[in-house]
Amino acid sequence: MKTKPYKQDTSPLGYAVGVTLDRFIKSNQADFPYATGELSQLLRDIAFASKIVSREISRAGLSQVTGAFGQTNVQGEEQQKMDVIANIRFTRALTKGGEVCAVVSEEDDEVIDLQNKTGKYVVAIDPLDGSSNIDVNVSIGTIFSIYRRVTPVGSPIRQEDVLQKGSEQVAAGYVLYGSSTMLVFTTGKGVNAFTYERSLGEFFLSHQDILAPAVGNIVTINDGLTPEADPRIIDFLSSCKLKGCTSRYIGSLVADFHRNLLKGGIYLYPATTTNPHGKIRLAYEANALAFLAEQAGAKATDGKQRILDITPLSLHQRTPIFIGSVELVDELFACLNGQRFS
Ligand code: FBP
Numbered sequence: 069m070k071t072k073p074y075k076q077d078t079s080p081l082g083y084a085v086g087v088t089l090d091r092f093i094k095s096n097q098a099d100f101p102y103a104t105g106e107l108s109q110l111l112r113d114i115a116f117a118s119k120i121v122s123r124e125i126s127r128a129g130l131s132q133v134t135g136a137f138g139q140t141n142v143q144g145e146e147q148q149k150m151d152v153i154a155n156i157r158f159t160r161a162l163t164k165g166g167e168v169c170a171v172v173s174e175e176d177d178e179v180i181d182l183q184n185k186t187g188k189y190v191v192a193i194d195p196l197d198g199s200s201n202i203d204v205n206v207s208i209g210t211i212f213s214i215y216r217r218v219t220p221v222g223s224p225i226r227q228e229d230v231l232q233k234g235s236e237q238v239a240a241g242y243v244l245y246g247s248s249t250m251l252v253f254t255t256g257k258g259v260n261a262f263t264y265e266r267s268l269g270e271f272f273l274s275h276q277d278i279l280a281p282a283v284g285n286i287v288t289i290n291d292g293l294t295p296e297a298d299p300r301i302i303d304f305l306s307s308c309k310l311k312g313c314t315s316r317y318i319g320s321l322v323a324d325f326h327r328n329l330l331k332g333g334i335y336l337y338p339a340t341t342t343n344p345h346g347k348i349r350l351a352y353e354a355n356a357l358a359f360l361a362e363q364a365g366a367k368a369t370d371g372k373q374r375i376l377d378i379t380p381l382s383l384h385q386r387t388p389i390f391i392g393s394v395e396l397v398d399e400l401f402a403c404l405n406g407q408r409f410s
Contacts, residue, residue: 086272089115089251089262096257106167107214107239107255110189113165114212115251115262115271117157118243121196121210122264124153125245134203142177142384143349150202151175154195154210162191169217170225172351172383179230179383185222189238190215190229192352197242198320207246209322213356214239230383234355234376242322242356250274252326254363259329275330280366284332284393285313288324296340304403308396321348325357325391329364334392334400338371346370346388350380354389367397371404 076082087095093108128134128150137147155175162168162182169187171180174194191214198208215236217229241253249264251271261275287308294302316333318324324335339346348354358368358375368375368391378387390400401409 085265085268086274089271089273092260092262092273106188109165110162110167110191110214111239111241111253113161113167114158114241114243117161118210118249118251119264119269120157121154121243122245122249122266124157125150125202125208128202129205141175143174145199147175148196148199148202150208151196151199158193158195158210158212169221170230172230174349174352174384179225181225188216188221190217190225190232192230192355194349194352197322197353198318201318201320206318206320207244207323208320209245209326210243211322211353211356212241213237213352213359231351231380233379234350234358235374237355237359237376240356240359242326242360244322244326246323246326250326252278252360254360256359256363259360259364278329278364280329280361280364280393281332282365282394284328284334284396285311286316286328286331286333287313287336287396288315288317288328288333288392289336289338290317290319291315293338293340296342297338298404300403301336301338301400304400307399307403321353321357325361328392329361329366332393334390334396336400337389339388343386345386347386348389350375350378350385350387351383354387354391357391358389361391365394366392367394367409368392369397369401369409371401 133149137149137152139147141147155173159171168182168189168191169184170190172192194211197211201208215232216238219226219229239255244250250261252261259278262271263274264271328335337346337348354375361368370388390397398409
């Protein structure tokens with residue numbers, strides 16, 4: 069039987085649409101720790117849930133899902149309807165995906181035991197970050213951290229499974245629901261971003277091997293906090309102003325982090341007299357972004373140590389966070405400690 073070898077058509081008619089998330093995962097399987105397909109399936113489950121959440125957000129104003137849900141979460145914050153919707157969608161996708169045994173969510177007081185006797189992974193998730201921006205059509209996000217459980221598979225979930233240092237993460241990422249929906253993640257081999265093509269229902273690779281500029285000129289802080297912050301932080305902010313840095317603050321951690329990751333800058337959420345541990349949660353906000361930052365050549369500290377070296381003591385503990393371009397984080401650290409951040 070006569071055959072002919074496939075030759076990729078190069079005419080404009082067959083223009084390339086790009087590398088899908090699935091194809092990227094398949095061709096980079098070696099970059100996935102343990103490389104048995106479970107972690108890649110878990111990432112697919114997160115991508116699937118984010119498509120549903122992205123759809124709900126994009127039509128929020130039309131479908132009565134804006135506004136408060138009428139309950140408060142463990143942080144004492146009023147839950148928004150979209151917080152609850154995102155929590156349902158991600159927890160359900162992780163349950164049905166079958167790779168996860170436990171979930172730590174910003175919206176749930178306790179650990180959610182998925183009663184999955186074969187699940188090897190633990191996920192810590194902020195289903196919807198930037199709640200204050202949901203109803204005003206400003207970019208919001210989802211943040212996730214993935215760990216391998218440390219106790220035997222099939223045995224009861226224990227504290228050591230869910231209270232792991234950030235340095236133990238096997239993967240982490242966020243979804244940004246902005247002018248486009250993007251999924252950004254690392255498995256410890258660099259940072260890649262995928263943009264959602266709604267008409268095809270697919271995430272396509274749009275930013276490969278992201279590296280954060282070592283030098284940045286964007287300072288991101290809620291200026292309303294500064295009167296209660298450490299005066300040495302005020303000194304740092306003044307030196308940035310003198311250097312001609314600019315100020316940007318969206319009020320959604322994911323969106324502020326993403327901008328600074330691409331353009332160069334520093335995000336600061338310090339401890340204040342009102343919040344002596346800051347506001348940002350270690351398990352499902354700071355750890356994931358710190359892993360991504362370091363994988364992109366940037367840095368993340370609580371002012372004393374690497375965020376990833378912090379030993380977690382409780383599920384919803386908060387931490388001060390200073391994250392971004394190396395030069396700016398080093399300067400901030402030197403302001404606070406009078407020595408370099410190594
Ligand atoms: P949640 O919305 O998930 O609770 O996250 C916290 C957050 O909204 C961050 O996204 C944001 O950077 C910060 O809090 C804004 O805090 P503030 O309103 O004090 O500036």
